[in-house]
Amino acid sequence: xxxxxxxxxxxxxxxxxxxxxxxxxxxxxxxxxxxxxxxxxxxxxxxxxxxxxxxxxxxxxxxxxxxxxxxxxxxxxxxxxxxxxxxxxxxxxxxxxxxxxxxxxxxxxxxxxxxxxxxxxxxxxxxxxxxxxxxxxxxxxxxxxxxxxxxxxxxxxxxxxxxxxxxxxxxxxxxxxxxxxxxxxxxxxxxxxxxxxxxxxxxxxxxxxxxxxxxxxxxxxxxxxxxxxxxxxxxxxxxxxxxxxxxxxxxxxxxxxxxxxxxxxxxxxxxxxxxxxxxxxxxxxxxxxxxxxxxxxxxxxxxxxxxxxxxxxxxxxxxxxxxxxxxxxxxxxxxxxxxxxxxxxxxxxxxxxxxxxxxxxxxxxxxxxxxxxxxxxxx
Numbered sequence: 001x002x003x004x005x006x007x008x009x010x011x012x013x014x015x016x017x018x019x020x021x022x023x024x025x026x027x028x029x030x031x032x033x034x035x036x037x038x039x040x041x042x043x044x045x046x047x048x049x050x051x052x053x054x055x056x057x058x059x060x061x062x063x064x065x066x067x068x069x070x071x072x073x074x075x076x077x078x079x080x081x082x083x084x085x086x087x088x089x090x091x092x093x094x095x096x097x098x099x100x101x102x103x104x105x106x107x108x109x110x111x112x113x114x115x116x117x118x119x120x121x122x123x124x125x126x127x128x129x130x131x132x133x134x135x136x137x138x139x140x141x142x143x144x145x146x147x148x149x150x151x152x153x154x155x156x157x158x159x160x161x162x163x164x165x166x167x168x169x170x171x172x173x174x175x176x177x178x179x180x181x182x183x184x185x186x187x188x189x190x191x192x193x194x195x196x197x198x199x200x201x202x203x204x205x206x207x208x209x210x211x212x213x214x215x216x217x218x219x220x221x222x223x224x225x226x227x228x229x230x231x232x233x234x235x236x237x238x239x240x241x242x243x244x245x246x247x248x249x250x251x252x253x254x255x256x257x258x259x260x261x262x263x264x265x266x267x268x269x270x271x272x273x274x275x276x277x278x279x280x281x282x283x284x285x286x287x288x289x290x291x292x293x294x295x296x297x298x299x300x301x302x303x304x305x306x307x308x309x310x311x312x313x314x315x316x317x318x319x320x321x322x323x324x325x326x327x328x329x330x331x332x333x334x335x336x337x338x339x340x341x342x343x344x345x346x347x348x349x350x351x352x353x354x355x356x357x358x359x360x361x362x363x364x365x366x367x368x369x370x371x372x373x374x375x376x377x378x379x
Contacts (some may be wrong), residue, residue: 012072014117016125021055021064021080021098028068031075033262035109040146042285043107045099046078049258050283057251058100063131069121077118079108083133087365094134094361095126095353102251104290104328105346106140107147115150123155127354134361136351143345151349159347160369166336167344169324174314181341190307197303201273205312208267209284219260222267223253226279230295242293252293259283270296270309278305280313287323289316310339 019025029048036047044050054060064082068075080098087094097106110118126132141148143162151157170177179187197203208222227243235241242252259265266282266289278296282289291313296305316325326344329336352362 012074014069014071014076014121016121017068017070018065018125018129019068021060021066021082024052024055024066028075032078032109035075035078035111036285038111040110040112040115041107041142042288042290043105043109044259044264044283044285044290045103045105046080046107046109047262047264047285049262049264050103050255051080053251053254053258054100054103057247057254058102060098060100064098065131067122067125069118071114071117075111076114077108077110077122079122083131084137087134087137088369090365090368092134092361092365094137095132096137097139099139102248104140104292105142105326106138107142107145110147112146115146116154119147119151119154123351123353132353134358135353135365138349138351141347141349143347148347148349151351155351157349157351158366160350160366161348163331163346164343165329165331165346166327166333166340167324167342168314168316168327168340169342170317172317174317177317178311178314182339186338190304190311193303194308197272197300197308204271204274205309206269206271208265208269216257216260219257219265219267220253222269222279223256225269225276226267226281226293226295227252229276229279229297230293233295233298256281268309268312270305270312272300277303278309280309282313282316282325284322286321289322289325291325291327291329307335307339310336314339 032048036043060080061082064080066078066080069077081095082098084094084096085091097108099106108118123136126136137160138151141151143159148157172180182190194203208219227241227249230236231241231243233241236244243249256265264284266284268280268282269276270278276297277300278294280291281293282291294306294309296309313325316322327333327336327340350362350366352359
């Protein structure tokens with residue numbers, strides 16, 4: 001234990017425990033899983049079933065740490081942090097939350113109702129930690145989320161980057177949403193593609209859900225089909241498919257199996273005569289959900305299998321326990337942006353830490369960012 005906040009009347013003290021990221025105790029597992037179920041904001045990429053395979057298989061900085069915040073015995077939040085050597089193009093060391101290429105959100109796990117206590121404890125820990133240089137940079141927070149509001153209420157927190165990505169949220173049925181947001185001419189084109197594909201054989205959509213009677217071998221089969229389909233396309237030729245790197249392949253297999261075991265996996269599959277043409281992997285974290293990965297057979301690109309499976313994915317609106325889905329897509333993803341009408345803001349935040357040297361580093365970097373933004377506007 002290190003930072004301990006002074007206890008308030010009739011409340012337990014809030015304390016932070018810091019451990020190396022690769023040495024998280026097994027004894028944390030139950031509390032970690034319970035925290036995920038009570039999270040202020042759904043954060044699948046910080047849950048145990050996703051983060052443990054990430055730590056085992058994907059490279060993290062040597063000095064990466066997990067900070068766990070407790071109020072008495074109650075775990076109220078967790079965040080993985082590391083030291084970054086560059087801040088944008090500026091070679092300055094700083095503390096930041098740890099994300100890897102396949103983690104599409106940086107939201108930490110924080111128990112609902114404890115948002116300010118969590119940030120106060122984390123900032124207090126970083127203020128006094130000798131290993132924490134300069135300032136605190138947080139990537140991948142939801143722009144209108146409770147966690148960002150709590151962080152801003154606790155200390156100055158500058159939004160230094162904004163992006164928007166496709167977001168699905170509506171009270172409409174999937175069919176009504178489709179008709180409202182897809183132009184009639186485009187719907188006719190999609191219908192034509194569906195009919196042309198059906199001329200080649202039997203077209204079917206399957207939906208694998210952790211809530212159904214599904215055997216583990218079926219999940220393993222669908223995972224293998226996804227990896228093969230992705231590797232058969234441009235990602236495989238470029239060497240960036242999950243299957244191209246044994247470590248990345250293992251991470252994917254383990255995280256998907258973990259999501260299934262925790263009841264948080266959904267996979268959609270489009271087949272032609274039983275042969276997969278497209279697969280879409282979703283993480284279900286009520287009240288939200290996340291569209292994690294998609295793969296499709298490029299030999300059938302003329303039939304737009306990626307579009308067809310995304311249209312099937314709209315049926316998430318017809319369920320009762322999921323209110324929205326985050327696309328996890330890049331900001332200008334033309335295909336998903338043409339189907340989903342809503343947008344979600346994702347931001348990066350920079351927070352000053354206490355200490356003369358840290359304060360100077362924060363203001364120097366913010367001044368450089370302001371000048372750079374001004375120059376870009378002028379150009």
